[in-house]
Amino acid sequence: MTDFTGLVAIVTGGASGIGAAITRRLRADGARVAVFDLAPDAAEADLAVHVDVRDDATVVAGVQRVIDEFGRIDIVVNNAGIGAQGDVAGNSDDEWLRVLDVNVVGMARVSRAALPSLRQSPSAAIVNTASIAATAGLPQRALYSASKGAVLSLTRAMAADHLAEGIRVNAVSPGTADTPWVGRLLDSAPDPAAERAALEARQPHGRLVSADEIADAVAYLASPAAGSTTGTAIEVDGGMSGLRLRPRD
Structure with missing residues (x-):
């Protein structure tokens, strides 16, 4: 279902x-x-x-390096991002600018640099990593939520702008995922085990989302098999965005 033979992809934050x-x-x-x-x-x-x-200079140089190496770009996965904690008063102006620069403007820079090559691809796709924080009000995540809300809006605007050029643009919106960043947050909590249990309980399926599950959603959206899917976001969140279940016994 997701055959990428012959296609070239860029994944930011892919290490x-x-x-x-x-x-x-x-x-x-x-x-x-x-x-x-x-x-x-x-x-x-x-x-x-x-x-x-x-x-921007490193972005442009990186895109040129890919073209020099492989001769084409078909897929861009804008995944690089950083987190932030606190309410609306919890971060300085400098931190607001830093997070928005990475999480939002960074996606624009990479996409902008790759557009000329994407326009030449018969299977062009951009997939942006958003977050459940874009649509659900989470405590102590004001800056992060603002950045990911912007990613979701940017995704839809880009999809509208580039559909006629044959470039599909979509997003994935993960719930709380079992990643090194979340691991560091847990390690810094007064009671890491209790904090992990609370994060797991917040998601209706009762556990953290795995990175591989998010990758599966990205693969679908990036694949030529998703040729009629654009301007949307797939929520990989264990049902957090839409389900309202009764508490478990």
């Missing part, structure tokens, strides 16, 4: 966590994958490039 799972999945299905990351040496990819999505 660890969700990005690494996406990279593994696309490569397993036949894609050649270039990872853009601040720590590219950790990536298991066909090409790993040091790219800071906050720095």
